[in-house]
Amino acid sequence: MKGHVSKANRLNRKGKSRSLRLSLLCAVSAWTAFCFLLSLSPAQAQARLFSSQAKVIQFSGVVVSGKESNPLPFATISLVNQNRGTVADASGFFSFVAVVGDTVEFSTLGYVPRQLVIPDTIRHDAYSIVMPLEQDTIMLMETVIYPWPTREKFREAFLSLELPETEADIIRKNFNLATIREQAKHGKMDADMNYRSLLQEQVSHMYYQNQVVPNNLLNPFAWAQFIKQWRRRKEADKMIQQQTEGYQQYGNGDDSYYEEDYLDEE
Numbered sequence: 001m002k003g004h005v006s007k008a009n010r011l012n013r014k015g016k017s018r019s020l021r022l023s024l025l026c027a028v029s030a031w032t033a034f035c036f037l038l039s040l041s042p043a044q045a046q047a048r049l050f051s052s053q054a055k056v057i058q059f060s061g062v063v064v065s066g067k068e069s070n071p072l073p074f075a076t077i078s079l080v081n082q083n084r085g086t087v088a089d090a091s092g093f094f095s096f097v098a099v100v101g102d103t104v105e106f107s108t109l110g111y112v113p114r115q116l117v118i119p120d121t122i123r124h125d126a127y128s129i130v131m132p133l134e135q136d137t138i139m140l141m142e143t144v145i146y147p148w149p150t151r152e153k154f155r156e157a158f159l160s161l162e163l164p165e166t167e168a169d170i171i172r173k174n175f176n177l178a179t180i181r182e183q184a185k186h187g188k189m190d191a192d193m194n195y196r197s198l199l200q201e202q203v204s205h206m207y208y209q210n211q212v213v214p215n216n217l218l219n220p221f222a223w224a225q226f227i228k229q230w231r232r233r234k235e236a237d238k239m240i241q242q243q244t245e246g247y248q249q250y251g252n253g254d255d256s257y258y259e260e261d262y263l264d265e266e
Contacts, residue, residue: 066132175240
């Protein structure tokens with residue numbers, strides 16, 4: 001009888017020790033879970049508590065520019081308040097695993113970041129979008145660069161500035177017939193003109209080699225060409241003189257020259 005009682009006591013003691021161990025293990029597990037939830041943010045703790053009910057999907061799409069709809073390569077796609085995400089490829093395409101209700105942020109250099117919340121009305125296990133990003137325009141302050149260090153230096157340079165001649169004075173000097181003739185008379189030949197003259201002499205010498213050089217004084221065709229060029233030169237000098245007189249009248253403020261031309265045309 002004593003053996004049966006002692007055996008029952010032993011079994012009772014083992015059952016109590018087991019229950020004590022289980023209760024202690026549950027308490028430690030609850031305390032660990034509580035401390036872990038305290039270390040998380042409210043959103044993360046709620047996501048951890050309801051992780052068994054969250055729906056996992058394959059989130060993919062293309063990041064493009066807002067106006068031209070051109071792909072934006074290597075754009076950053078990240079989950080807000082989470083240390084994960086992905087980077088788009090050279091054509092702007094991305095794909096990664098996300099959870100319904102996550103907030104996704106799209107960003108790239110030179111464009112305004114944009115956020116998107118994955119809707120909870122998704123019926124399938126995949127969700128694709130085309131995300132346009134607007135260009136980020138930054139207005140800089142106006143910068144004026146002056147060629148003078150101070151306003152006083154600018155005022156001094158402006159007051160000592162020599163104004164150029166009028167247009168009529170420049171035209172009168174450029175079309176002065178006497179000046180043009182004097183420059184043509186005493187003008188020197190440059191390297192190109194000397195080269196052409198020497199080349200012409202060599203060509204003429206080779207052309208009439210072992211022959212009698214013709215005398216143009218007895219050539220009627222040469223005289224006809226000379227008279228024609230002389231008439232052209234005379235007409236050109238007359239035209240230059242008329243233009244010079246017209247510019248002189250224009251510079252003196254006399255409009256009678258133009259009035260006579262206008263009446264002649266009528």
